[in-house]
Amino acid sequence: MNLLRRSSFRPLTSLWLGLGLVFASASALVSVSPLRAQTAAPTEASVGTDGYAVSGDLKIHYVTAGKGPLLVMIHGFPDYWYTWRRQMPALAERFQVVAIDQRGYNLSSQPAGVTNYLMEKLVGDVDAVIRHFGKEKAVVVGHDWGGMVAWSFAMAHPEKTERLIILNLPHPNGLQRELAHNPEQRKNSGYAREFQKPDAASKLSAEGIAGWVRDPAARTNYVAAFRRSSIEGMLNYYKANYPREPYPEPTYDRPKVRCPVLMFHGLKDTALLAGALNDTWNWIGSDLTLVTVPEAGHWVQQDASELVTRSMVAWLNR
Numbered sequence: 559m560n561l562l563r564r565s566s567f568r569p570l571t572s573l574w575l576g577l578g579l580v581f582a583s584a585s586a587l588v589s590v591s592p593l594r595a596q597t598a599a600p601t602e603a604s605v606g607t608d609g610y611a612v613s614g615d616l617k618i619h620y621v622t623a624g625k626g627p628l629l630v631m632i633h634g635f636p637d638y639w640y641t642w643r644r645q646m647p648a649l650a651e652r653f654q655v656v657a658i659d660q661r662g663y664n665l666s667s668q669p670a671g672v673t674n675y676l677m678e679k680l681v682g683d684v685d686a687v688i689r690h691f692g693k694e695k696a697v698v699v700g701h702d703w704g705g706m707v708a709w710s711f712a713m714a715h716p717e718k719t720e721r722l723i724i725l726n727l728p729h730p731n732g733l734q735r736e737l738a739h740n741p742e743q744r745k746n747s748g749y750a751r752e753f754q755k756p757d758a759a760s761k762l763s764a765e766g767i768a769g770w771v772r773d774p775a776a777r778t779n780y781v782a783a784f785r786r787s788s789i790e791g792m793l794n795y796y797k798a799n800y801p802r803e804p805y806p807e808p809t810y811d812r813p814k815v816r817c818p819v820l821m822f823h824g825l826k827d828t829a830l831l832a833g834a835l836n837d838t839w840n841w842i843g844s845d846l847t848l849v850t851v852p853e854a855g856h857w858v859q860q861d862a863s864e865l866v867t868r869s870m871v872a873w874l875n876r
Contacts (some may be wrong), residue, residue: 576592598644599776607656608665613686619665619852620658624650624834628693629721630684631657634727635700635792636767637857638664638783639774641701644863653697653861658687660704663789664783675692675742675794680707681714697874701859703795710813716816723870725822726856728834731812736834737805743831751803753796759789767792770857816842820873821846824854824861847873 577693606623621639623646629641639657659666661683662675669675684707688696695718700708705727712719728736736743740840764784771777819842825832832850839846849869853863 567598567670584719586623586752589798590629592620599773599779601775602640602643602646602753602779603862605640605643605646606650606657611658611683611687611690613661613683616661616669616683616844617669618658618667618683620656620662621646622654622656623647624652624654626653628691628698629653629655630687630698631655632684632698632700632704633657633660633663634700634704635795636770636784637702637704638780638787640779640783641859642699643776645859645867645870648867649874650873652874654691656687656691658683660707662794663787665786668788670790672794672797673789675798677707677799678714681711684708684711685715685718694718695720697721697723698869699723700724700727702727702856706762706799712815712817713813714783716813717805718863719815719817721818721874722815723820723822723873725866726824726827726830728731728823728830729838731808731810732834732836732838733830734806734808735833737801738807740831740833742813743834744803746828749829750796750800753793753801754800758793762789762793764789770864807841810841813839814841819846820870821848822851822858822869823848824851824858826853826855827858 573760606621609620609622610617611620612618619639631639631646633639633641639659642657646657647654660680663666669841684698684736693851697720698708698711700706700723702725705724707721708724709730737747764781764787767789768777768780768784771780820837821835823832823835835848838848851858851862851865859866
């Protein structure tokens, strides 16, 4: 059965994604938690080699490093492939790591129109990347919107998902339950409703949406990447996939994820509250490892980069 065309996939395309930020009328986004002091960010050129995969009539830009089984990394909003710079070198010791720019971002194609950002199209981009590398399956890693794409890919293509690693994006059943029943979660999701407004992109700038990046060298890269990106395209993720009020009750009819799952959640993420993690084990048909990080915020892969990297490597090597 093609899950992308059946009702089992439909709820995935009607859910929202959080990002650990608040919407600001002054065209700025503010991080919800400070980053710990870290060593200088690796340069873009030092991380890996650029390339493109073809997905329909679009090109999906990626940076790859290492040899071995395929591991695909998917960023969220507002971000790009460079978010994985501190994890890629260690993972590349065993895997061919491929960190993509999602459509609309940086060097990937930036199609116009909300329907070009429906979840099944984002899932199709990941499938195209796996086929581009001539592989039958991959480890799939996703953060924020990339986490929703990763969950969706694993449910739609269990035969192509070796393992799943999710960062600060609870299972869609948990998110939908919290939106339906948790007033604090609905309140903290207000920024996403702002992003759905027709003029939302005009209130954002590359400098503003890079405001959460504390490392000066990395911020320079982010501003440049966001200037190359389509802010309208970024917000189309919300317009295409984020539900309108009233939030529906979860139906719990999604297929179980069949592969082993590793989850990270920075507990200072106020956009994605930790209560959505409850019952995740009921929606996974294999083993689940959950790592909560009390002092990390939404970008746990950067707030607690060493912990995340070590934990990923240990889990994948078990």
